[in-house]
Amino acid sequence: MPDIEFSKKVIAAVDDRTIYFNSVVLPQLLEKYRLIHTCVKNLIEVLVQKSIIKPDPYKLEKKISGVEIIPNEPYLDTERSLVIGTRLSDYEAILDFVCTYYKFSVENTGFNTIKTFVEFNNTFNWHSFTPASSSPNTKGFAILFNEAKTGAPPLTANMMNDNITKCDNTTKEINLLLKELSDFQKEVYKAFVRKDIFDHPKFNSEKAAESIEAEVAEIKKIFPAIANKQPFYTALIEEIAREDLSPNKLELQDKLLKRLEIQNQKTEKKKKKIDSKESLMGAVHALSGLGPQLQTVMEKINENHNLLQAENQTFFDKLAHALRKAFNISEPSVIYTVNITDNTTGTITRQKIDIQLFLNELERRIKFYNSFSLKHLPGYQKIENNPSEKILEFLNKQLAEAQKLLVQITALDSFFKEAGSSETKRAIKGLKMELTTMKNTIVNSNQHRVDYVSLIEEEAQMKKLGIDNE
Secondary structure, three states, X not given: OOOHHHHHHHHHHXXXXXXXXXXXXXXXXXXXXXXXXXXHHHHHXXXXXXXXXXXXXXXXXXXXXXXXXXXXXXXXXXXXXXHHHHHHHHHHHHHHHHHHOOOOOOOOOOHHHHHHHHHHHOOOOOOOOOOOOOOHHHHHHHHHHHHHHOOOOHHHHXXXXXXXXXXXXXXXXXXXXXXXXXXXXXXXXXXXXXXXXXXOOOOOHHHHOOXXXXXXXXXXXXXXXXXOXXXXXXXXXXXXXXXXXXXXXXXXXXXXXXXXOOOOHHHHHHHHHHHHHHHHHHXXXXXXXXXXXHHHHHHHHHHHHHHHHXXXXXXXXXXXXXXXXXXXXOOOOOEEEEEEEOOOOOOEEEEEEEHXXXXXXXXXXXXXXXXXXXXXXXXXXXXXXXXXXXXXXXXXXXXHHHHHHHHHHHHHHHHHHHOOOHHHHHHOOOOHHHHHHHHHHHHHXXXXXXXXXXXXXXXXXXXXXXXXXX
16 A cells, blocks of 8 residues: 555655745745846847837737747848847746746746746847857847947946846756756645545555556546646656555655755755845846936937927027037026926926936936946945945935936926927937836836845844744
8 A cells, every 4th residue: 555654754845845945946036037137128228229129119018927938930131120129028028027926936836837937948048149049039139239239338248248148147047946846846746646645535545555557547546536637647656656665665765755855954044144135236236227228318318308409499599509519618507397296196296307417417327327237346346345234225215216217207208298399299209118117127126125125024033033044
């Protein structure tokens, strides 16, 4: 008959390891997807900024409800920018869904879902990211990537290379974690059989004890009644029978229980404490993504401002402008009165914005965000060398200022769309896509911050209960 005592040990070990996966391994998986998401957004922003691809006009209308496989069929060279731009946009949108809405858990991430994730991860071959790649997606993206790097400032080129390297290394780490989860799901499946079928009143233990084949046959007989649409995996069922009845069953049982052991629990707890600062710096790094985004915003606002000024200038205004330029005299202030909407209360207030001072502030912030966009930069290291409390204080301030800036840019976008003649309005460049990207960046950074705060609160609560992570 099936080894009941061994079954109890397996079921208990699987339950413990499920908790371990849900609390330790799968949160790590989510963090790695967040890193890839940030890198991909950075790369897309550079391509858009260089006008190599265009923002997907239908992106906001697409409803993502799950992980989907991005097409990888060949395309005409003349369609490369359009096709790769669309596939990149869809890839980033699914990453955003995974990072924001998907619930990583053992219960929610079964064999088929893991397979889909692995296929999705292969959308681009980050390890062999060259124009000679046999993958149409990788080849096309690599060609556009090289175009964007041509003539780019060293800082931008380094950032692009760094993002590709991060995508490569992180995708490998993700696939290893998914392999680990897939292997564990096999034991979850086998534990389900031991728990639900061996205890079933119609399961004939005496007959099952006759041979490995007999136990498999008995399990197969009961399986449809309790499987709830789960497939019957013959290989896994045979493993169960061998663990119960084969001549080397004690060796197989010992190996299985050792595989299910949670190794280095003490080390994992210490690692979690160390990772709290890493999570905090993840928020800082995510926020730096605003740099290239604000660069595009600044250029469009400046163009829109010049359009309005050109429309309203008289001959004498143009003459005065030429003279000021000739004698290096600064331009008089141009003040725009915009409507600021409070997202909490919905109230609208009027605010005056000196456009030149605002553009100067955008330029300052672009340099500021770029100064800590890469881990090896002095700006990043300077922030990282601070105590966690100071970094959190810095981050809270920066997120508040970024949110305020987002509100002002939104107000200016609305102002420019309403100002000027109908001909000028047609030439005005909207900021809808840039505003959405900025909002996502702020949300992503804030999510890292929230994760850090939750982790610190959890540690404090454990100390209150007398549980020491060390």
